[in-house]
Amino acid sequence: MQLRLDAADRLVELIEERRGPVYAEEAARRLFALRHAPVGLARSLLEEVVGDDTRLAWRGDAVGLADPPGADLALEDAPFVVVDLETTGLRPGSSRICEIGAVRVRGFELAEEFELLVDPGVPLAAAISALTGLHDAELRGQPHPSIAVRRFLEFAGDAVLVAHNARFDLAFIDRETERLTGGRLAGPVVDTVGLARRLLAGRTRRAGLASLAQFFGTEARPCHRALPDAQATAEILLQLIGLAQERGARTVADLVDLAAPRVRKVYAKRTLAFGAPASPGVYLFRDRHDQVLYVGRARDLRARLRSYFRSERQRPAVEAALFALERIEWRPMGSEVEAAIEELRLLRELRPVANARNARPDRYVYLRRRGDKLVCSQTPTPLGPIRSRARARLACRALDGASEEELERPELALPRLRARLRHLADCRRYEDAARLRDRIRALEQILNYLRRVESLRHARCCLVVPALEPGFVRAIFVAGGRVAAVRTLPRGDGARLEVEAGLAETNRGTPDHLAAEELDALLAIGTFLRRPPPELRVAPLAANEILRLAAALPPALDGEPRARPRARAA
Template sequence: MENSVQGTLDELGVPLSQITFVVFDLETTGVSSDEHAITEIGAVKVRGGEVLGEFSTLVDPGSPIPPFISVLTGITDGMVVAAPRIEAVLPSFLEFARGTTLVAHNAGFDLGFVKAACAAHGYPPPRHPVVDTVVLARKLLTRDEAPNCKLSTLAKIFSKTEPCHRALADARATVDVLHALLERAGSFGVHTLEELKGFVRAPTPEQRRKRHLADAVPGGPGVYVFEDSGGDPLYVGKSTNLRNRVRSYFTAGETRPRIREMVGIAERVRTIVCATPLEAEVRELRLIGSSKPRYNRRSRFPEKMFWLKLTDEPFPRLSIVREIKDDKAGYLGPFTSVRAAEDARTALHETIPLRQCTERMTPRTRHSACALAELGRCGAPCEGRQSAEEYGLHVASARQAMELDASPVFSAIELRMERLSLDQRYEEAAADRDRLASYVRTSARMQRLRALTVIPQMVAAAPSASGGWDIHVIRYGRLASAGVMPKGAHPGPFVDALVATAETVAPGPGPVPAAGTEETECILRWLESPGVRLVQVEGSWSLPTLGAGRLQARIDRAYQAVEPRRPREGRPQR
C-alpha cells in the first residue's frame, strides 16, 4: 500500500489533477448497516490519472453469509473463515484513505457501512470530501448515452474492467468511470473540486428563465402537467403540495439532465387539484397511461404486461400471453418482460412435470414423446402413458403453486441451488436464484392484488393534514371516490354521500379486473400505511395462509447486497 496523501478539505481551488482520490467499494451480507456486515473491501488510490496503490481484503462478518449472497458475489463462508474481522481491517483502510477525497458509486450505501463500523469500534466518522459517481453521471450523461447509471452500464461505456460484485474489481471499474466523467466535466469549465460541487448543484439558465411558470400553481395535493407550446403533455407528476413541487423544477435541486431538458421545452404548467394525496397519485398514473408524455419513463405503457397462463384444455400447459381472457384458465402475473415470465415458467417446470410442448392435445392425440419424458420431467400424455385424470393432478399442483402455495417450488429450487453452490457452479445457481425470484415475487404480488380486487366495495379513512379524515371508496381495486371529511363532521352522512357519488365499477376477468396494476398497488400501499381505518368492507380482505408473501422476504434478502443501490443508480423515472 502506498502511503503518500494529498490534503484537499481546506485547500479550495486545487486542480482535480492534483487531488488524491481513494475509490472504494464494499461487499456486504445485506443492505442495512445496522443489521448486516462487511465481507470485502476494495480500494484504489489515484492521482492525476495514475494508480498510486490498492487495498483489498476479505472480512469475516462474524455470522454466516446468506446462500443467495454467496451466489451473487461468489464470497462463501469458507473464503472468509480465516479472514480478519472488521476491527482489524478498519484501521488499515482508514490510514489508506487518510487525507484523500473518497469516491464510490452510490457513495451513501458504502459510506453508511464505513460509518457504522467506525461508530462500533470507537473511531470518528470519516470527514473526507466525497464524490459520488452516480450523481456525476446523472449530471453529465444523457439517457441516449447511458440508459441508466448502474456501474455495470457505465463500465461497458468507459472501462475495460467488468464489475462482478467483488470489491476490488468494482473499485477499479469505478476509477475508469470517474476519470471519464471528470474529463467530460472539464469541457464545462470544471477543473477543481469546488467547481465540481458547484457544477452538480447549479441550475441551468433555462431553469432560471422558466421560474415564472410556477407562479400561479396552487398549494395542496394534486397533479401537474408540463406542456409544450402546442398543449401536448411533456411530463406528468403528482405532489402533496403542488406549489412547492413545481417550484423545485427550477432550482439547483433538480439535477436530472432529461428533466432539465424538459423544462427548457415547457411553455406552461397545468394543474389538477385533488381532494387527497391518494387521489393525486392515482390520477397521475391514469394520465401518464393515457397521454404517454415522452419525458415520463415509468407507467407510460401499463398495457405492456405479460401473464403466465395455465391453459384451459384437456392437457393444460404454461403459456406466456399478453391478454387475460374470461375463461377457466389460471393466471400468474403481471410480468414486466417476457424474460421474467419465462423465468417463472421455468421455476414451475423444474418442480411440476407439466408438458412443455406447444400443440393442443386431446385424450386421442398420439405422437412420440420428447426427451423430457425420458428424463422423468413429463408423464408423456402424448403417447397415452398418462390419462387426463392423472395429468390433472399435476395441473392442480401447478394452479395451487401459482395462486395459493409457493413453498413446494421454493423448497425444490432452494435445495438445487445449495447443491450447485457446494459444487461451485455459481452461474447455474445464480440462474436458478433469478428464476425463483421472478416466480416468488410475482406470486406474492398477485396474491396481494387479488386480495383487494375481489372486494366489491371497501371504504377506508386516514387522518388528514387538516385534522379531518381522508376517505376513499375502492371498488374491485379501483379508486372510485375520494373526499376529505372536515374535523368534527358526522361520518355517516359524509360516507353515504361519497359512496352514492362514487364511480360505478364493473369488474372484468383476471386478478386485476377493474384497474391497472400500479393503481391497485398504490391503493394497497395507502391501505397498509399507519393510521388507516376500514369503515366498510363487503366480503373479506385476506391473504392465503401459505402464500408467497411469507417467502418473499427471503428472496429480497438475497438481493439486498446489490438491489438497494439500483433505484438510486438508475436515473429517476417520473
C-alpha cells in the first residue's frame, strides 16, 4: 500500500517537472527502473497507481494531473455528509475510533443523521472518559472500528465529506478504509477549520468548534460527543457556504480551494529542485548575485530539496533564504558520511548567513581552573572544546563554591547540587530552585558531551563507504582526535597503496587536548559510528581488513546514472 502511495507522489512530481502529461512508457521506466516498457505493459503497471489517486488521470496513453474534484458539482446540488469522531487518542497508528457521528446536508438543509458507538478494543484513558463521558462498559460489545467505518461509508455514499479539522478525522477513517479496501477515500473533503480561517479572517481570532458555534449561535452545542459535534459543524458549514458564495464560490471545487491552506509563496520555486538525484550529497542555495545563502546535506537530495517547498514554514533564516533563492546547486556524493564531511568544509569556508550552526571553531571554549572556580577560556584544556558558550557558563556557575575534588572531577558535585535543589524547593524558594535546576542541567549535558568527545578522541578506525565514481571506494581514516585522511581506493593493486598512505597519516600520537578545528568533523563521525547507515563499514587500522571490507562493499546508494555537480536556475 505504502509503495503505491509513494509511486503516486513520484508520478505527480514527474508530471509537474515535465509541466504536462507524461507518456506511460517513460513514467513506467522512471517509477519501476525499467530499461524498456511497451505501452501495454506500462499501462498495466500504472493502472492501479493512477486509478487509486484522484490527482492523476489518463490522457490517452499519457498520465496527467486530473481536474480538481468537485469542479462540475454546484454547491446547491451537492450532497454533504458532516462527520465527527471520538477517539481513544490523537494518533491514528496507535489510537482507535470509539464513536462516529454524522449529519447529511441536502439542499442546504440538515437531513438524516448517523450515530454509532464503537468498541476500540482497548480501555479508555481516564482523561478521554472525563472529556467525552464515554465508559468502557457501554463500548464493550459494540461494532469493531472496521465494521463501524464500513457502515458509515454506506451512509455517506458519494456525498462530499465535511469535518472540523478534517485531517484528524479523515486520518482515522482512511486507516480503517485501507484495511478494508487497500485504498484511501478519493472524493473531495471540506475542512471547516480552513474555511473559517479564510472567510472569517479579522472577525474572529479562533477557529475552534466551540468558538465558531458561539460566533454563529448554532442550535447544537459541541460537547465532545460525535453527533452533537457533527450537528454543530453542519450548522457552521451552512453559514460558511453562504459567505463563500458571496466571494464567488459556485462549485464544490471552489469551496475545497477556499478551505485549503494558503500556498506558500516559495512554492512557485519548487521547479528549482527538479532534476536533483535521489542520492546523498550537499546542496547550496544561491541568490541572484550567486552568493551562497545556505548549505545543507541530505541522504536523498531529491526528497530533501522538494521538502523545502512542500512542508510548513521553515525557521526564519531559512525562510528568508528561500525568498531570495534564485539557484540551487547540488553536489552528489557516494555516501551520507562523505556528504557530512563536505558540508562541514563548506560551512567553514563560506559561512552562509542562513545556517544556524555555522562551524566557528574560533568561538568554541574550554573549561579551566582559575583560583577556586572554573571559567570559560580559549586556552585548550582536557575539558573541551565546547560549542555552546552559554551552556558552558551555566555549568561553571553550578560549580561556584565547589570543593577542590569537585573542581578536579565535576561529576562529584552533582549529588550535592541535587540535594541543594530539593532543599530550595522544600523552602519554596522557587526562583532560586529554577536557576539552580538550569545550571545542573547544563552541567549534566556538558559532562555527557565531554565523555563522548573523550571517547572519540581515542578512536582509531577506518570508515569505508562507496565513492561517487562507480567501482571506487572512499576510506576515511580517524585517529589522534581528528579525521587524519580521506583516500579514494581504486580497483586493483592501487588500492593497497592508497590504504598505506592513509595509515601513514594516522601514526601521530593522540594529543593531550582536542583541537577546536577538529571537533565538528569528529562529532559527525561519532554520529555515524553510533547509528551506522547500511552502506557504512567500520574497520580497524589494518590494511588487509580495510581492503577486505572495501572489496565486499555494496555500490553507491543511487542506482540512477551519476551526473556531475550541477545546478538549476530560475
